[in-house]
Amino acid sequence: MIPGRRTRGERRNRNMRMVEVRKASKSFGGLSALKDVDLGMEDGEIRGLIGPNGAGKTTLFNLMAGNYRADSGSFLFDGQEMFGLGIDERVSLGIVRTFQNIRLFGSMTVLDNVKMGFHCRASTGWLSAAFNLRRSAREEAWMASEGERLLDELDLLPHRGEQAKNLSYGNQRRLEIARALATRPRLLMLDEPAAGMNESEGRQLLDRIRAIRRSGITILVVEHDMNLLMTVSDRVTVLAHGQKIAEGTPAEVQTDGRVIAEYLGREADASGH
């Protein structure tokens, strides 16, 4: 099933939320990783996504970013259907994600990694790259200066010439965010951005995420660090066993009976099946 695409003209509907996932489902063989999940996000929101291991959080990212094809459901982004579009098309419409297990271009320099983020916004074709030197040089200069600005923002500027694979874990995570920001996203999806960071790095990340939101970017963040997540999120969505079990402000979610049962009764639940 490929849902119909809407054209740009139709999609400005003021009542519509920016992100509108409806009844998204995905199964792997017999395992249903995501069942009829809805997710609605307002423009400019920071949404936390939590759930025990294997709840389907990364799977939801993979569906929204386009890494996996959804079995059914729809994903309207500004009213435009995304399921059925390629990853590159979604990136150019402003949807970008980072990876739970860090995916950088290891042999390339830190600056070149960020330049890759500009890739989708650059326009020199093969021929003009080979022959129109003035134009491609201008584009390169633009990427370099913008890239350094982004690296500076994420405190990575001193590392700009290093190979990405040699960075520390925390720096690699931040580089992935810098690269994602370079695509100039409207929706940034962060999959466990604080994993492997120490406490002070985590706190800095918190400020960083807020700063990103202030620049007008909507954020969906998966995080196992509850403290961090509850502090940064406007609203929190809870997944368990591929289904949404709760949604609300951090305070609401923390007192929700099902959420508490899910987190406390996980072992009992798993053996009870």
Place this chain on the structure above:
Amino acid sequence: MPGAVRRNPALVALPLAAILPFFVDNNYVFHILVVAGIYMVLSMSLNLLIGYTGLFSFGHAAFYGTGAYASALLSLGCGLPFPAAFLASGLLTAVFGVTVAFPALRLKTIFLAIATLGLNEIVRLFLTNLDDVTGGPAGLPGIPLPDLWLVRLEQPQDFYLAAIVFVTAAYWALSNLLLKRHGRALKAIRDDEIAAKAVGVNITSYKVAVFGISAFFAGLAGSFFAHYITYISPDSFGLSESFAIIAMVALGGMGDLRGSLIGAFLLCVIPEVFRSLHDFRELIYGFTIMLIVRMLPGGIAGWTRNPGGWLRRRRNDDSRPADPRREAES
């Protein structure tokens, strides 16, 4: 432009080679150097696939041969003048490369290597058995020498100068492509295809384009070869030819154009300088590949960037913090 030259010493060194005829007057030397020039273009074009994009295309001689036969047939059969046959054979080979790219998109690593080796054999068998068109195993003799409007290339020395122009132009165009946005995208695909997709790189179109461009230059090299040697046969485009080109790329350095120039030069000249080695050329190529892969994976170019690093490399290789989980195949 001056900036480009400063960043790119090869663009000075290559044209400087044109003064050699003032000092040397030996057809044999020029012959070796012309052949080296052809291999330089072949190595650079293969490096696009293997080194830059990580596409293990092991049958490069298929493209080389396609260009050579296309050019020979266009000038013998259709009477096309050399410049037209030269360009047309490049374009035809590019079309062939793009056609090959589509099935190749589904294959990776060793599987792509085996498929492209097979392709090489298929092309060679076609050339051998399509007697009516290709002259069969006996090949195509009497390919006309190039007529370039004002000058006619006849002596090895003429071809030497033409080869300099050819190599320099190919190097210039390819380095423009690869030093910037597109070269980065290719390396990104090589490093992590999923991450490259995630930042909006269209993997399919890049792989198709890089096969096309690589085949284009290999086709031009084939045409140059055909009109220089004036006689071609399927034997010139077999697997051992492909391995020779791979050895040059590996020796020079994967993902480094200048390295390919050096690798091609060394592997063409060394067996000639030590005449006794001449009969062992294929053995040399095989050993070069093995030694480089084992001891100096960055090739000469990688070694110049980090001399002595080859001793430490093994330990550093696994320094990347690893998360055992892998996800998001698509």
